[in-house]
Amino acid sequence: MQIQGKTVLLTGATGGIGEAIAKELSGAGAKLIVTGRRGDVLERIAAETEATVALADLADRDQLDALLAKHADIDVLVANAALPASGELGDFTIDQIDRALDVNLRAPMIMARVLSEGMKARGRGQIVLISSLAGKVATAGSSLYSATKFGLRGFGSGLRADLVGTGVGVSVIFPGFVRDAGMFHDSEVELPGYVGTSTPQDVAAAVSSAIANDRGEIDVAPLAVRAATKASEVAPALMGAVVRRLGSSDFTADIAQGQADKR
Numbered sequence: 001m002q003i004q005g006k007t008v009l010l011t012g013a014t015g016g017i018g019e020a021i022a023k024e025l026s027g028a029g030a031k032l033i034v035t036g037r038r039g040d041v042l043e044r045i046a047a048e049t050e051a052t053v054a055l056a057d058l059a060d061r062d063q064l065d066a067l068l069a070k071h072a073d074i075d076v077l078v079a080n081a082a083l084p085a086s087g088e089l090g091d092f093t094i095d096q097i098d099r100a101l102d103v104n105l106r107a108p109m110i111m112a113r114v115l116s117e118g119m120k121a122r123g124r125g126q127i128v129l130i131s132s133l134a135g136k137v138a139t140a141g142s143s144l145y146s147a148t149k150f151g152l153r154g155f156g157s158g159l160r161a162d163l164v165g166t167g168v169g170v171s172v173i174f175p176g177f178v179r180d181a182g183m184f185h186d187s188e189v190e191l192p193g194y195v196g197t198s199t200p201q202d203v204a205a206a207v208s209s210a211i212a213n214d215r216g217e218i219d220v221a222p223l224a225v226r227a228a229t230k231a232s233e234v235a236p237a238l239m240g241a242v243v244r245r246l247g248s249s250d251f252t253a254d255i256a257q258g259q260a261d262k263r
Contacts, residue, residue, distance in 0.1 A: 001076070001126050001169070001211055004029035009074045009115070011058060011107070012081030013051075014041040016181020017130075020200035021078060021207050022049050028208060033071055036081070058107040059099045068114045076211055077115050079108035080130040085145035092144060104148035109155055116159075116168055123167040126211045129156045130203075133176045133221060137232040153217075160216055171210035175203050176221030176229075196222030 008025050012018040014036035022045050026032055032051035035058075036042055042053045056067045058081050085092075085100040092100075112127050119125025134142050135149030153172055160170035179197040198220050206218045219226050 001124065001214070003076075003208065003211055005031065006075040006211075007031045007033065007073070008076040008078060009033045009035065009054075009071055009111075010078045010080060011035050011111075012079075012130075013045055014038045015080070017175070017178060017200045017203050018080050019045055020181065020204040021080060022051060024201070024204035024208050025078075025211075026050065030076070033074065035067060059102040061102075064107055064110060068111060072115065072118050074115060075119070075124065076126045076128065077111055078128045078130070078207055079111060081107065082130070082148070085148065087141055087144075089143050097144060100144055100148060104145075105151045105155075108152060112155075112159060112170075116163065119168045120163070120166045125168040126214065127156075127159070127168070127170045128207055128210050129170070129172045130207075131156070131172050131174050133174050133219065133225070133229050135172075135174060137229050157216070169214035171215050172217050173203065173206050173210060174217065174219045174221075175206075176219075176225045178203060178220075196225050198222065 003025060008030045010018060010022055010025070010032060013022050013034035018034075018036065022032055022034055026049035032046075032049055033054050034042055034045055034049070034051045035054040035056050037055070037057050039053070039055050042055060045051060046053045054067055054071065056063045058064050082104045083100045085104065089097075108129055112129075116125065116127065119127075129152045131152040132145070132149040134146045135151075135153045138146035138150070153174075156170050156172035163170060175198060177195060177197045178200060181200045203220050206220045209215060210218055219229065221229070
């Protein structure tokens with residue numbers, strides 16, 4: 001799909017990765033609708049990208065329904081909004097679990113369900129779901145977060161198959177650790193030297209490529225991280241033991257602590 005002139009609904013626009021995506025797509029000529037919970041940040045992004053602001057909390061089902069009713073005729077959905085949800089399951093309240101499921105998994109599914117109907121009727125559209133490499137490989141302290149991101153991968157893959165021949169594509173993006181902005185950056189955790197990172201602009205470029213080329217899945221991470229992810233998918237027990245010996249539990253616990261106030 002050519003991005004120029006297309007209407008894009010971008011969720012989670014107030015985060016650093018969302019802002020990078022907004023600037024990337026605006027630069028490519030998209031007509032943006034940006035949504036999030038912080039109106040002041042949305043207004044700033046809108047001023048820089050000529051976007052339309054749609055304030056909404058995706059954990060609030062009435063607000064989600066209102067958002068979809070008002071913007072049902074979009075060409076592209078970029079479902080980027082997510083809560084961190086890092087930490088051991090026992091550290092979460094039931095309400096926090098529900099909120100993570102609502103924002104990270106239910107909202108993208110409902111949005112895709114509603115918005116794809118109009119896309120199919122017009123014979124064109126693209127749904128882009130921002131997952132994570134934690135949606136391919138789970139580690140200690142990631143059970144809830146990985147559940148939502150694994151869910152997005154399965155949902156996106158199945159929906160893509162459902163929509164073959166309709167003119168509507170589905171793409172899933174899998175960022176690894178992202179520096180300079182986003183949930184990991186905000187936790188202020190220093191990674192071991194062997195773990196490489198990407199930039200928000202790398203994620204934004206992947207989103208642009210997914211839309212333009214209808215790519216099913218794109219990993220956004222340095223080569224070594226992508227290779228380790230592939231190895232973990234093939235031999236999860238072996239690679240799990242390796243990363244534990246390398247001290248992964250220590251920095252994942254630090255990440256959970258740094259993100260606890262955003263649950």
